[in-house]
Amino acid sequence: MDKKETILDVIIIGGGFSGLTAGYYAKQAGLNFKILEASDRIGGVLESEKIDGYLIEKSANTLLYSPSVQKMVKELGLEERVIFSEKIAKNRFIWKDDKLHSVPLTPQKILFSPLLGWQHKARLLYGLFCQSPVRSEQTIEQFFTHYFGQYFSQTFADAMISGIWAGDISKLSMDACFSDFKQKTLQHKSLFKTLSNQGKNNAPIFSFVNGVSEFVQALEKNCLQNIETKQKVIEITHQKYFTVQTQECTYHSQKIIFCAPIEQLPSLMSSCIAAEKHPKLVQLCESIPYAPLHLVYTAFSPEAIDLKKLEGFGFLIPQNQHRRILGAIFSSSIFQNRAPNNEVLITTFIGGEHFREVNKLSKTQIYDIVNQELREILKITQEPIWQHHIGWQKAVPQYHMGHQQRIKQIIDLIDCPNFLLNANWHDGTALPKIIKKSSVLFSK
Ligand SMILES: Cc1cc2nc3c(=O)[nH]c(=O)nc-3n(C[C@H](O)[C@H](O)[C@H](O)COP(=O)(O)OP(=O)(O)OC[C@H]3O[C@@H](n4cnc5c(N)ncnc54)[C@H](O)[C@@H]3O)c2cc1C
Incomplete structure:
Protein backbone atom coordinates (compact mmCIF):
# COMPACT_ATOMS: atom_id res chain seq x y z
CA MET A 1 0.00 0.00 0.00
CA LEU A 46 -25.77 25.94 -1.55
CA GLU A 47 -23.95 29.27 -1.51
CA SER A 48 -24.84 32.68 -0.12
CA GLU A 49 -23.09 35.73 -1.46
CA LYS A 50 -23.19 39.45 -0.74
CA ILE A 51 -22.99 41.33 -4.04
CA ASP A 52 -23.24 45.15 -4.17
CA GLY A 53 -24.89 45.09 -0.73
CA TYR A 54 -27.56 42.47 -1.68
CA LEU A 55 -27.53 39.13 0.11
CA ILE A 56 -28.38 36.45 -2.42
CA GLU A 57 -28.69 32.68 -2.30
CA LYS A 58 -27.60 30.57 -5.26
CA SER A 59 -30.20 27.91 -4.43
CA ALA A 60 -32.10 27.38 -1.15
CA ASN A 61 -33.44 30.66 0.25
CA THR A 62 -35.24 29.37 3.33
CA LEU A 63 -35.53 26.25 5.48
CA LEU A 64 -38.17 24.86 7.79
CA TYR A 65 -37.14 24.86 11.45
CA SER A 66 -38.22 21.24 11.98
CA PRO A 67 -37.19 19.40 15.20
CA SER A 68 -34.21 17.65 13.54
CA VAL A 69 -33.00 20.93 11.98
CA GLN A 70 -33.40 22.70 15.32
CA LYS A 71 -31.35 20.00 17.08
CA MET A 72 -28.54 20.22 14.53
CA VAL A 73 -28.52 24.04 14.59
CA LYS A 74 -28.24 23.93 18.39
CA GLU A 75 -25.48 21.31 18.39
CA LEU A 76 -23.50 23.36 15.87
CA GLY A 77 -23.79 26.42 18.13
CA LEU A 78 -25.70 28.34 15.45
CA GLU A 79 -28.83 29.32 17.44
CA GLU A 80 -27.72 32.96 17.78
CA ARG A 81 -27.26 33.19 14.00
CA VAL A 82 -30.81 32.07 13.12
CA ILE A 83 -33.22 34.63 11.67
CA PHE A 84 -36.88 33.75 11.40
CA SER A 85 -39.02 35.06 8.57
CA GLU A 86 -41.04 38.22 9.22
CA LYS A 87 -44.65 37.70 10.36
CA ILE A 88 -46.04 38.98 7.06
CA ALA A 89 -44.30 36.10 5.25
CA LYS A 90 -47.24 33.95 6.40
CA ASN A 91 -49.24 35.53 3.56
CA ARG A 92 -48.94 33.70 0.25
CA PHE A 93 -50.30 34.80 -3.11
CA ILE A 94 -51.40 33.10 -6.25
CA TRP A 95 -51.68 34.71 -9.72
CA LYS A 96 -54.98 33.81 -11.31
CA ASP A 97 -57.19 35.53 -13.89
CA ASP A 98 -54.80 38.50 -14.10
CA LYS A 99 -54.88 39.17 -10.38
CA LEU A 100 -52.90 38.36 -7.27
CA HIS A 101 -55.07 36.55 -4.72
CA SER A 102 -54.29 35.76 -1.14
CA VAL A 103 -54.03 31.97 -0.69
CA PRO A 104 -56.67 30.95 1.88
CA LEU A 105 -54.76 29.00 4.52
CA THR A 106 -57.27 28.91 7.39
CA PRO A 107 -60.84 27.49 7.43
CA GLN A 108 -62.21 31.03 7.87
CA LYS A 109 -60.27 32.37 4.86
CA ILE A 110 -61.32 29.37 2.76
CA LEU A 111 -64.97 30.13 3.56
CA PHE A 112 -64.70 33.70 2.28
CA SER A 113 -62.10 33.26 -0.48
CA PRO A 114 -63.19 34.57 -3.89
CA LEU A 115 -60.87 31.96 -5.42
CA LEU A 116 -63.28 29.19 -4.40
CA GLY A 117 -66.92 29.00 -5.46
CA TRP A 118 -69.51 27.18 -3.28
CA GLN A 119 -69.14 24.03 -5.39
CA HIS A 120 -65.36 24.05 -4.68
CA LYS A 121 -65.94 24.60 -0.97
CA ALA A 122 -68.44 21.70 -0.88
CA ARG A 123 -65.91 19.53 -2.74
CA LEU A 124 -63.21 20.45 -0.19
CA LEU A 125 -65.44 19.38 2.68
CA TYR A 126 -66.38 16.14 0.93
CA GLY A 127 -62.71 15.38 0.18
CA LEU A 128 -61.56 16.15 3.69
CA PHE A 129 -64.18 14.18 5.58
CA CYS A 130 -65.64 11.57 3.24
CA GLN A 131 -63.01 10.51 0.68
CA SER A 132 -60.88 7.44 1.43
CA PRO A 133 -57.22 7.28 0.43
CA VAL A 134 -55.99 5.37 -2.63
CA ARG A 135 -53.36 2.74 -1.85
CA SER A 136 -51.79 2.51 -5.34
CA GLU A 137 -49.24 5.02 -6.64
CA GLN A 138 -50.76 8.32 -7.77
CA THR A 139 -49.44 11.39 -9.53
CA ILE A 140 -49.70 14.58 -7.49
CA GLU A 141 -52.48 15.63 -9.86
CA GLN A 142 -54.40 12.39 -9.29
CA PHE A 143 -54.00 12.67 -5.50
CA PHE A 144 -55.39 16.20 -5.27
CA THR A 145 -58.05 15.64 -7.91
CA HIS A 146 -59.23 12.56 -6.01
CA TYR A 147 -59.71 14.59 -2.84
CA PHE A 148 -60.63 18.06 -4.01
CA GLY A 149 -61.43 17.95 -7.73
CA GLN A 150 -59.70 19.20 -10.85
CA TYR A 151 -60.05 22.91 -10.15
CA PHE A 152 -58.20 22.67 -6.85
CA SER A 153 -55.54 20.41 -8.34
CA GLN A 154 -54.82 22.64 -11.33
CA THR A 155 -54.87 25.85 -9.31
CA PHE A 156 -53.36 25.24 -5.87
CA ALA A 157 -51.50 21.92 -6.22
CA ASP A 158 -49.97 22.96 -9.53
CA ALA A 159 -48.74 26.30 -8.17
CA MET A 160 -47.40 24.76 -4.95
CA ILE A 161 -45.49 22.10 -6.89
CA SER A 162 -43.93 24.72 -9.18
CA GLY A 163 -42.64 26.38 -6.03
CA ILE A 164 -41.13 23.23 -4.52
CA TRP A 165 -40.23 20.87 -7.39
CA ALA A 166 -40.34 23.12 -10.49
CA GLY A 167 -42.19 20.07 -11.79
CA ASP A 168 -45.21 18.76 -13.65
CA ILE A 169 -48.00 17.46 -11.39
CA SER A 170 -49.19 15.05 -14.06
CA LYS A 171 -45.80 13.26 -13.99
CA LEU A 172 -44.58 13.61 -10.39
CA SER A 173 -45.36 10.75 -8.03
CA MET A 174 -47.21 11.73 -4.84
CA ASP A 175 -45.88 8.55 -3.22
CA ALA A 176 -42.24 9.49 -3.97
CA CYS A 177 -42.34 13.29 -3.56
CA PHE A 178 -44.41 13.30 -0.38
CA SER A 179 -43.84 9.75 0.85
CA ASP A 180 -44.37 10.54 4.57
CA PHE A 181 -47.57 12.46 3.84
CA LYS A 182 -49.04 9.70 1.66
CA GLN A 183 -48.09 7.02 4.19
CA LYS A 184 -49.68 8.96 7.06
CA THR A 185 -52.86 9.50 5.05
CA LEU A 186 -53.06 5.76 4.41
CA GLN A 187 -52.44 5.00 8.09
CA HIS A 188 -55.04 7.49 9.34
CA LYS A 189 -57.43 6.59 6.51
CA SER A 190 -58.21 10.31 6.55
CA LEU A 191 -56.65 13.34 4.89
CA PHE A 192 -58.23 15.60 7.50
CA LYS A 193 -56.39 13.81 10.32
CA THR A 194 -53.06 14.01 8.46
CA LEU A 195 -53.52 17.71 7.73
CA SER A 196 -54.56 18.57 11.28
CA ASN A 197 -51.56 16.69 12.73
CA GLN A 198 -49.33 18.45 10.21
CA GLY A 199 -50.86 21.79 11.25
CA LYS A 200 -49.97 21.17 14.90
CA ASN A 201 -46.31 20.60 13.98
CA ASN A 202 -46.03 23.58 11.63
CA ALA A 203 -42.35 24.58 11.68
CA PRO A 204 -41.38 28.24 11.17
CA ILE A 205 -39.29 29.38 8.20
CA PHE A 206 -35.77 30.58 8.82
CA SER A 207 -32.32 31.32 7.47
CA PRO A 289 -34.48 13.76 -15.03
CA TYR A 290 -33.57 17.10 -13.46
CA ALA A 291 -35.68 20.22 -14.10
CA PRO A 292 -33.83 23.43 -14.96
CA LEU A 293 -34.32 26.44 -12.72
CA HIS A 294 -33.03 29.98 -13.14
CA LEU A 295 -33.15 32.58 -10.37
CA VAL A 296 -33.24 36.29 -11.10
CA TYR A 297 -32.60 38.66 -8.22
CA THR A 298 -34.08 42.09 -9.00
CA ALA A 299 -33.89 45.22 -6.87
CA PHE A 300 -36.22 48.19 -7.12
CA SER A 301 -36.40 51.51 -5.40
CA PRO A 302 -39.25 51.43 -2.80
CA GLU A 303 -41.06 54.13 -4.83
CA ALA A 304 -41.34 51.77 -7.82
CA ILE A 305 -43.92 49.47 -6.16
CA ASP A 306 -46.98 49.67 -3.95
CA LEU A 307 -45.26 48.08 -0.92
CA LYS A 308 -48.59 46.66 0.31
CA LYS A 309 -48.38 44.19 -2.59
CA LEU A 310 -45.15 42.82 -1.13
CA GLU A 311 -46.57 41.99 2.30
CA GLY A 312 -46.08 38.27 2.00
CA PHE A 313 -43.70 35.44 1.15
CA GLY A 314 -44.31 35.75 -2.58
CA PHE A 315 -46.58 34.47 -5.32
CA LEU A 316 -46.88 31.35 -7.45
CA ILE A 317 -48.47 30.89 -10.84
CA PRO A 318 -50.41 27.81 -11.97
CA GLN A 319 -49.53 26.51 -15.46
CA ASN A 320 -52.99 27.25 -16.83
CA GLN A 321 -52.32 30.99 -16.43
CA HIS A 322 -49.77 30.77 -19.28
CA ARG A 323 -46.98 32.83 -17.78
CA ARG A 324 -43.32 32.00 -18.28
CA ILE A 325 -42.12 32.74 -14.77
CA LEU A 326 -43.04 30.19 -12.08
CA GLY A 327 -43.40 32.79 -9.37
CA ALA A 328 -41.32 35.02 -7.15
CA ILE A 329 -40.43 35.45 -3.52
CA PHE A 330 -40.27 38.83 -1.84
CA SER A 331 -36.79 38.35 -0.36
CA SER A 332 -36.63 41.75 1.36
CA SER A 333 -40.06 41.20 2.95
CA ILE A 334 -39.15 37.74 4.27
CA PHE A 335 -35.84 38.83 5.85
CA GLN A 336 -35.05 42.45 6.56
CA ASN A 337 -31.32 42.30 5.86
CA ARG A 338 -31.42 41.26 2.19
CA ALA A 339 -31.21 44.65 0.46
CA PRO A 340 -29.58 48.00 1.36
CA ASN A 341 -31.27 51.42 1.76
CA ASN A 342 -34.85 50.11 2.14
CA GLU A 343 -34.73 48.85 -1.42
CA VAL A 344 -36.96 46.00 -2.51
CA LEU A 345 -35.37 42.68 -3.50
CA ILE A 346 -37.44 40.12 -5.42
CA THR A 347 -36.25 36.64 -6.42
CA THR A 348 -38.00 35.34 -9.53
CA PHE A 349 -37.96 31.69 -10.57
CA ILE A 350 -38.11 30.76 -14.23
CA GLY A 351 -37.80 27.38 -15.97
CA GLY A 352 -38.97 24.09 -14.54
CA GLU A 353 -40.33 21.03 -16.35
CA HIS A 354 -42.79 23.12 -18.39
CA PHE A 355 -40.19 25.56 -19.69
CA ARG A 356 -36.99 23.59 -20.34
CA GLU A 357 -36.18 25.99 -23.21
CA VAL A 358 -35.05 28.48 -20.56
CA ASN A 359 -31.61 26.83 -20.76
CA LYS A 360 -31.26 28.09 -24.35
CA LEU A 361 -32.05 31.73 -23.49
CA SER A 362 -29.43 34.41 -22.98
CA LYS A 363 -29.24 36.32 -19.70
CA THR A 364 -30.71 39.39 -21.46
CA GLN A 365 -33.67 37.37 -22.76
CA ILE A 366 -34.30 35.98 -19.26
CA TYR A 367 -34.14 39.50 -17.76
CA ASP A 368 -36.60 40.75 -20.41
CA ILE A 369 -39.15 38.05 -19.55
CA VAL A 370 -38.75 38.56 -15.81
CA ASN A 371 -38.98 42.36 -16.02
CA GLN A 372 -42.05 42.28 -18.22
CA GLU A 373 -43.91 39.75 -16.09
CA LEU A 374 -42.99 41.39 -12.76
CA ARG A 375 -44.09 44.75 -14.18
CA GLU A 376 -47.48 43.33 -15.15
CA ILE A 377 -48.06 41.26 -12.01
CA LEU A 378 -46.82 43.74 -9.39
CA LYS A 379 -47.68 46.93 -11.34
CA ILE A 380 -44.09 48.16 -11.09
CA THR A 381 -43.61 51.68 -12.41
CA GLN A 382 -39.80 51.97 -12.66
CA GLU A 383 -36.90 50.04 -14.14
CA PRO A 384 -34.89 47.73 -11.82
CA ILE A 385 -31.87 49.30 -10.18
CA TRP A 386 -29.91 46.06 -9.93
CA GLN A 387 -30.20 42.54 -11.29
CA HIS A 388 -28.35 39.25 -10.90
CA HIS A 389 -28.88 35.90 -12.63
CA ILE A 390 -28.13 32.36 -11.44
CA GLY A 391 -28.85 29.52 -13.85
CA TRP A 392 -29.08 25.85 -12.95
CA GLN A 393 -29.37 23.73 -16.10
CA LYS A 394 -30.09 20.72 -13.89
CA ALA A 395 -31.56 22.01 -10.65
CA VAL A 396 -34.15 19.74 -9.10
CA PRO A 397 -34.32 15.93 -9.55
CA GLN A 398 -37.81 14.91 -10.62
CA TYR A 399 -39.45 12.00 -8.83
C1 LIG B 1 -32.50 26.61 -7.18
C2 LIG B 1 -32.74 25.74 -5.98
C3 LIG B 1 -33.53 26.22 -4.94
C4 LIG B 1 -33.74 25.42 -3.80
N1 LIG B 1 -34.47 25.93 -2.76
C5 LIG B 1 -34.59 25.22 -1.61
C6 LIG B 1 -35.21 25.80 -0.46
O1 LIG B 1 -35.63 26.97 -0.48
N2 LIG B 1 -35.29 25.04 0.67
C7 LIG B 1 -34.82 23.76 0.74
O2 LIG B 1 -34.93 23.13 1.81
N3 LIG B 1 -34.20 23.20 -0.33
C8 LIG B 1 -34.08 23.90 -1.50
N4 LIG B 1 -33.43 23.35 -2.58
C9 LIG B 1 -32.95 21.95 -2.49
C10 LIG B 1 -31.60 21.79 -1.81
O3 LIG B 1 -30.87 22.98 -1.87
C11 LIG B 1 -30.81 20.68 -2.49
O4 LIG B 1 -31.62 19.52 -2.62
C12 LIG B 1 -29.57 20.29 -1.69
O5 LIG B 1 -28.78 21.41 -1.39
C13 LIG B 1 -28.78 19.28 -2.51
O6 LIG B 1 -27.64 18.88 -1.80
P1 LIG B 1 -26.84 17.58 -2.27
O7 LIG B 1 -25.65 17.49 -1.41
O8 LIG B 1 -27.73 16.40 -2.33
O9 LIG B 1 -26.43 17.86 -3.79
P2 LIG B 1 -25.42 18.95 -4.38
O10 LIG B 1 -25.56 20.23 -3.72
O11 LIG B 1 -25.60 18.85 -5.86
O12 LIG B 1 -23.98 18.37 -4.00
C14 LIG B 1 -23.38 17.29 -4.68
C15 LIG B 1 -21.89 17.44 -4.52
O13 LIG B 1 -21.25 16.29 -5.11
C16 LIG B 1 -20.06 16.74 -5.73
N5 LIG B 1 -19.65 15.73 -6.73
C17 LIG B 1 -20.21 15.47 -7.94
N6 LIG B 1 -19.54 14.46 -8.54
C18 LIG B 1 -18.56 14.08 -7.70
C19 LIG B 1 -17.54 13.09 -7.77
N7 LIG B 1 -17.41 12.28 -8.84
N8 LIG B 1 -16.66 12.97 -6.74
C20 LIG B 1 -16.78 13.78 -5.64
N9 LIG B 1 -17.73 14.75 -5.53
C21 LIG B 1 -18.62 14.88 -6.54
C22 LIG B 1 -20.45 18.08 -6.35
O14 LIG B 1 -19.32 18.86 -6.65
C23 LIG B 1 -21.32 18.65 -5.24
O15 LIG B 1 -20.57 19.43 -4.33
C24 LIG B 1 -33.18 24.12 -3.73
C25 LIG B 1 -32.40 23.63 -4.79
C26 LIG B 1 -32.17 24.44 -5.90
C27 LIG B 1 -31.28 23.92 -7.00
Missing part, protein backbone atom coordinates in the same frame (compact mmCIF):
# COMPACT_ATOMS: atom_id res chain seq x y z
CA ASP A 2 1.53 3.38 -0.92
CA LYS A 3 1.74 6.25 1.52
CA LYS A 4 -1.36 8.06 0.33
CA GLU A 5 -3.69 5.08 0.76
CA THR A 6 -5.97 5.12 3.79
CA ILE A 7 -8.39 2.57 5.24
CA LEU A 8 -11.60 4.05 6.54
CA ASP A 9 -14.95 3.02 8.01
CA VAL A 10 -16.86 5.24 5.61
CA ILE A 11 -16.26 7.28 2.45
CA ILE A 12 -18.84 9.93 1.64
CA ILE A 13 -18.84 10.88 -2.03
CA GLY A 14 -19.91 14.51 -2.58
CA GLY A 15 -19.55 17.46 -0.21
CA GLY A 16 -22.94 19.11 -0.76
CA PHE A 17 -25.51 19.35 2.04
CA SER A 18 -26.25 15.58 1.77
CA GLY A 19 -22.56 14.69 2.16
CA LEU A 20 -21.93 17.22 4.94
CA THR A 21 -24.89 16.08 7.02
CA ALA A 22 -23.89 12.43 6.47
CA GLY A 23 -20.43 13.46 7.76
CA TYR A 24 -22.00 15.16 10.77
CA TYR A 25 -23.69 11.91 11.84
CA ALA A 26 -20.62 9.79 10.95
CA LYS A 27 -18.64 11.95 13.38
CA GLN A 28 -21.31 11.56 16.05
CA ALA A 29 -21.12 7.79 15.57
CA GLY A 30 -17.35 7.96 16.17
CA LEU A 31 -16.48 6.65 12.70
CA ASN A 32 -13.24 7.09 10.80
CA PHE A 33 -14.44 8.71 7.56
CA LYS A 34 -13.66 11.04 4.67
CA ILE A 35 -15.87 13.30 2.59
CA LEU A 36 -14.48 13.44 -0.96
CA GLU A 37 -15.59 16.53 -2.88
CA ALA A 38 -14.80 17.10 -6.56
CA SER A 39 -14.70 20.90 -6.56
CA ASP A 40 -12.52 23.27 -4.57
CA ARG A 41 -15.39 24.30 -2.29
CA ILE A 42 -17.87 22.57 -0.02
CA GLY A 43 -21.66 23.05 -0.11
CA GLY A 44 -22.66 21.92 -3.62
CA VAL A 45 -25.55 24.04 -4.87
CA PHE A 208 -29.11 32.70 9.02
CA VAL A 209 -27.91 36.28 9.35
CA ASN A 210 -25.48 35.81 6.46
CA GLY A 211 -27.59 33.28 4.59
CA VAL A 212 -27.71 29.50 4.29
CA SER A 213 -23.92 29.35 3.79
CA GLU A 214 -23.53 29.78 7.54
CA PHE A 215 -25.02 26.30 7.94
CA VAL A 216 -22.56 24.90 5.39
CA GLN A 217 -19.60 26.63 7.04
CA ALA A 218 -20.53 25.27 10.48
CA LEU A 219 -20.91 21.73 9.09
CA GLU A 220 -17.57 22.11 7.32
CA LYS A 221 -15.87 23.30 10.52
CA ASN A 222 -17.44 20.41 12.43
CA CYS A 223 -15.56 17.82 10.35
CA LEU A 224 -12.75 19.83 8.76
CA GLN A 225 -10.19 17.05 9.30
CA ASN A 226 -12.37 14.64 7.34
CA ILE A 227 -12.99 16.76 4.24
CA GLU A 228 -10.91 16.47 1.09
CA THR A 229 -11.72 18.96 -1.66
CA LYS A 230 -10.50 18.73 -5.29
CA GLN A 231 -10.92 14.96 -5.00
CA LYS A 232 -13.24 13.97 -7.81
CA VAL A 233 -14.01 10.28 -7.49
CA ILE A 234 -13.36 8.57 -10.81
CA GLU A 235 -13.79 4.91 -9.98
CA ILE A 236 -15.14 2.63 -7.27
CA THR A 237 -14.29 -1.05 -7.04
CA HIS A 238 -15.48 -3.58 -4.50
CA GLN A 239 -13.89 -6.78 -3.28
CA LYS A 240 -13.39 -7.35 0.43
CA TYR A 241 -13.90 -3.62 0.90
CA PHE A 242 -14.40 -0.62 -1.37
CA THR A 243 -11.51 1.01 -3.22
CA VAL A 244 -12.25 4.58 -4.23
CA GLN A 245 -10.02 6.20 -6.81
CA THR A 246 -9.60 9.96 -7.28
CA GLN A 247 -7.06 11.51 -9.64
CA GLU A 248 -4.53 11.80 -6.82
CA CYS A 249 -5.37 9.25 -4.15
CA THR A 250 -6.72 5.80 -3.50
CA TYR A 251 -8.90 5.23 -0.44
CA HIS A 252 -10.28 2.04 1.04
CA SER A 253 -13.40 1.80 3.15
CA GLN A 254 -15.95 -0.62 4.53
CA LYS A 255 -18.89 1.55 3.55
CA ILE A 256 -19.80 4.15 0.93
CA ILE A 257 -22.42 6.85 1.25
CA PHE A 258 -23.15 8.19 -2.23
CA CYS A 259 -24.16 11.89 -2.15
CA ALA A 260 -23.37 13.05 -5.71
CA PRO A 261 -25.75 13.75 -8.63
CA ILE A 262 -27.22 10.65 -10.27
CA GLU A 263 -25.39 11.17 -13.58
CA GLN A 264 -22.17 10.21 -11.76
CA LEU A 265 -23.43 6.82 -10.59
CA PRO A 266 -23.23 4.57 -13.72
CA SER A 267 -19.62 5.36 -14.63
CA LEU A 268 -18.37 5.28 -11.03
CA MET A 269 -20.03 1.91 -10.39
CA SER A 270 -19.12 0.26 -13.70
CA SER A 271 -16.45 -1.95 -12.06
CA CYS A 272 -18.76 -2.94 -9.21
CA ILE A 273 -21.52 -4.55 -11.21
CA ALA A 274 -21.54 -7.27 -13.89
CA ALA A 275 -21.01 -5.90 -17.42
CA GLU A 276 -24.36 -7.23 -18.64
CA LYS A 277 -26.19 -5.32 -15.89
CA HIS A 278 -24.51 -1.99 -16.62
CA PRO A 279 -26.77 -0.84 -19.52
CA LYS A 280 -29.78 -1.29 -17.23
CA LEU A 281 -28.12 0.89 -14.57
CA VAL A 282 -27.44 3.57 -17.21
CA GLN A 283 -31.05 3.42 -18.39
CA LEU A 284 -32.45 3.65 -14.85
CA CYS A 285 -30.25 6.62 -13.95
CA GLU A 286 -31.10 8.41 -17.18
CA SER A 287 -34.79 8.03 -16.44
CA ILE A 288 -34.50 10.30 -13.40
CA HIS A 400 -41.74 10.87 -11.66
CA MET A 401 -44.21 7.98 -11.44
CA GLY A 402 -42.30 4.74 -10.75
CA HIS A 403 -39.46 6.63 -9.01
CA GLN A 404 -39.42 4.44 -5.89
CA GLN A 405 -39.42 1.33 -8.06
CA ARG A 406 -36.49 2.71 -10.11
CA ILE A 407 -34.49 3.43 -6.95
CA LYS A 408 -35.19 -0.11 -5.71
CA GLN A 409 -33.98 -1.50 -9.03
CA ILE A 410 -30.78 0.61 -8.80
CA ILE A 411 -30.14 -0.69 -5.27
CA ASP A 412 -30.82 -4.28 -6.41
CA LEU A 413 -28.42 -3.93 -9.36
CA ILE A 414 -25.64 -2.59 -7.13
CA ASP A 415 -26.47 -5.38 -4.69
CA CYS A 416 -24.20 -4.34 -1.85
CA PRO A 417 -25.58 -3.58 1.64
CA ASN A 418 -22.62 -1.31 2.43
CA PHE A 419 -23.25 1.01 -0.51
CA LEU A 420 -25.87 3.55 0.65
CA LEU A 421 -27.60 6.29 -1.30
CA ASN A 422 -28.09 9.62 0.45
CA ALA A 423 -28.31 12.03 -2.49
CA ASN A 424 -31.18 14.43 -3.11
CA TRP A 425 -32.43 12.34 -6.04
CA HIS A 426 -33.64 9.79 -3.52
CA ASP A 427 -36.22 10.30 -0.76
CA GLY A 428 -36.32 14.09 -0.51
CA THR A 429 -34.62 17.23 -1.81
CA ALA A 430 -35.49 19.79 0.89
CA LEU A 431 -32.75 20.46 3.45
CA PRO A 432 -34.77 19.33 6.53
CA LYS A 433 -35.56 16.05 4.77
CA ILE A 434 -31.86 15.58 3.93
CA ILE A 435 -30.99 16.02 7.62
CA LYS A 436 -33.66 13.49 8.59
CA LYS A 437 -32.35 10.94 6.05
CA SER A 438 -28.74 11.46 7.15
CA SER A 439 -29.63 11.08 10.84
CA VAL A 440 -30.51 7.39 10.41
CA LEU A 441 -27.57 6.40 8.17
CA PHE A 442 -25.45 5.03 11.01
CA SER A 443 -28.11 3.94 13.47
CA LYS A 444 -27.86 0.23 14.21
